[in-house]
Amino acid sequence: MNKQLDVFFIGSGRLAQNLANALAGSSVKLCGVYSKTISNAKSFSEKFCVPCFENLQSIPTNCSVYFLAVPDSEIENISSLLNTDGLVVHCSGFMPMSQIINKVRTGVFWPIQTLSANYYNSLQHVPIGIEAALKTDEELLNQLALLINCTPQLLNGEQRQKLHLAAVLVNNFTNHLYAVAKDFLTKNNLDFNLLLPLIQETVTKIKTFEPALVQTGPAARKDLKTIEAHQKLLEQDPEVLAIYKVLTQSIIHHK
Amino acid sequence: MNKQLDVFFIGSGRLAQNLANALAGSSVKLCGVYSKTISNAKSFSEKFCVPCFENLQSIPTNCSVYFLAVPDSEIENISSLLNTDGLVVHCSGFMPMSQIINKVRTGVFWPIQTLSANYYNSLQHVPIGIEAALKTDEELLNQLALLINCTPQLLNGEQRQKLHLAAVLVNNFTNHLYAVAKDFLTKNNLDFNLLLPLIQETVTKIKTFEPALVQTGPAARKDLKTIEAHQKLLEQDPEVLAIYKVLTQSIIHHK
Numbered sequence: 001m002n003k004q005l006d007v008f009f010i011g012s013g014r015l016a017q018n019l020a021n022a023l024a025g026s027s028v029k030l031c032g033v034y035s036k037t038i039s040n041a042k043s044f045s046e047k048f049c050v051p052c053f054e055n056l057q058s059i060p061t062n063c064s065v066y067f068l069a070v071p072d073s074e075i076e077n078i079s080s081l082l083n084t085d086g087l088v089v090h091c092s093g094f095m096p097m098s099q100i101i102n103k104v105r106t107g108v109f110w111p112i113q114t115l116s117a118n119y120y121n122s123l124q125h126v127p128i129g130i131e132a133a134l135k136t137d138e139e140l141l142n143q144l145a146l147l148i149n150c151t152p153q154l155l156n157g158e159q160r161q162k163l164h165l166a167a168v169l170v171n172n173f174t175n176h177l178y179a180v181a182k183d184f185l186t187k188n189n190l191d192f193n194l195l196l197p198l199i200q201e202t203v204t205k206i207k208t209f210e211p212a213l214v215q216t217g218p219a220a221r222k223d224l225k226t227i228e229a230h231q232k233l234l235e236q237d238p239e240v241l242a243i244y245k246v247l248t249q250s251i252i253h254h255k
Numbered sequence: 256m257n258k259q260l261d262v263f264f265i266g267s268g269r270l271a272q273n274l275a276n277a278l279a280g281s282s283v284k285l286c287g288v289y290s291k292t293i294s295n296a297k298s299f300s301e302k303f304c305v306p307c308f309e310n311l312q313s314i315p316t317n318c319s320v321y322f323l324a325v326p327d328s329e330i331e332n333i334s335s336l337l338n339t340d341g342l343v344v345h346c347s348g349f350m351p352m353s354q355i356i357n358k359v360r361t362g363v364f365w366p367i368q369t370l371s372a373n374y375y376n377s378l379q380h381v382p383i384g385i386e387a388a389l390k391t392d393e394e395l396l397n398q399l400a401l402l403i404n405c406t407p408q409l410l411n412g413e414q415r416q417k418l419h420l421a422a423v424l425v426n427n428f429t430n431h432l433y434a435v436a437k438d439f440l441t442k443n444n445l446d447f448n449l450l451l452p453l454i455q456e457t458v459t460k461i462k463t464f465e466p467a468l469v470q471t472g473p474a475a476r477k478d479l480k481t482i483e484a485h486q487k488l489l490e491q492d493p494e495v496l497a498i499y500k501v502l503t504q505s506i507i508h509h510k
């Protein structure tokens with residue numbers, strides 16, 4: 001009979017917190033957390049009622065899965081220090097699985113979502129990019145994703161990197177456009193909230209339509225007069241102007 | 256006693272269609288449509304059960320409001336040809352009210368929303384930028400906006416232009432980023448739909464948080480290694496690469 005699935009968190013930031021929050025409502029046991037910043041590990045430990053470990057050498061060695069929820073640059077080093085026969089996975093969209101070194105059982109468990117600390121997304125229906133060195137571990141990660149109502153999606157390293165790049169375009173860059181628009185409106189005593197229904201509708205539409213087919217605005221209709229006037233309004237904002245120019249050009253050229 | 260509000264549409268495209276669709280469920284009477292493309296006017300006429308006019312000189316002259324739902328470049332000319340004492344409004348976010356010529360009763364009624372032909376948004380809670388030459392007409396347009404459950408917002412020409420520019424940033428440009436991401440993924444046999452929960456969450460988040468404060472990703476954390484690798488993935492897509500560079504720089508510099 002299989003033992004109960006249990007997981008250990010290396011790292012206690014927004015990724016670990018969101019995974020722990022989702023797993024807390026499942027049959028999976030949270031068996032501990034380690035963070036090099038002890039105060040963070042303690043706060044995580046209290047929030048999710050899991051044992052907290054101050055030393056990587058003292059953590060339990062027999063958990064089913066170890067989540068390396070750490071910055072990309074620390075995956076290699078932490079994995080080399082880890083002593084376990086359990087499955088060791090990182091959660092990065094960008095790093096290859098081979099970044100986890102000196103382990104037979106390695107994998108990736110990448111939630112394709114933007115996560116914040118102290119604010120828990122429902123992970124319901126969120127796709128999880130999954131990869132594992134062993135078929136049995138691939139199955140284990142699939143099962144783990146389903147237990148938190150996510151949608152597992154097998155992705156190799158190359159596919160994951162490409163999706164990660166696309167995620168930067170649709171999340172990081174659109175969010176920055178919101179930030180830039182808000183700055184511009186605030187500077188001009190106008191209320192950003194007036195744009196929220198438009199922002200929501202932009203997203204609602206692409207759930208049904210091809211984005212390129214519902215493109216509207218001065219660039220799409222090659223309305224040079226409006227484009228020029230907009231650029232004049234941005235004379236004092238050279239960085240926003242640069243964004244305006246490059247995106248306008250790209251829309252005009254887009255087939 | 257006031258007469259029943261009735262409106263006439265000059266133009267039968269997506270803007271006129273969405274307004275007619277919203278007004279059809281209200282107490283406002285639709286008294287006719289004119290379009291220089293007769294087949295479009297006829298199709299609009301059938302869809303919304305309103306009389307269709309083939310000649311601008313023969314349209315009724317006593318409607319309460321005339322919507323100039325035409326391209327920006329046609330507002331001036333069409334308004335000069337219009338014979339009425341009713342209120343003549345254009346629906347452009349960009350054009351000044353003075354574009355409507357030879358009329359005493361002029362105004363603007365600009366729905367801050369992205370609209371499509373043959374697909375009707377709910378206009379519920381959509382802000383409508385309102386301006387009018389006469390105070391009584393301003394009140395009339397306010398009333399009209401409320402009758403279709405929109406949120407009227409007084410905006411002068413300068414404010415409207417600035418909001419229009421911001422709308423381009425948050426709608427036209429983000430939609431183009433979706434289009435570009437979809438192209439890139441399709442070319443690489445990856446499914447754009449995997450990004451939909453992320454796209455929705457990006458928007459959900461800014462309803463509560465400052466966009467700049469929830470910015471994540473390689474640019475926000477100045478992760479040059481990932482940025483370089485992404486740029487390498489875009490070597491064959493110089494236009495997307497240009498977008499990537501300018502937005503990445505802007506995120507890095509954003510305070």
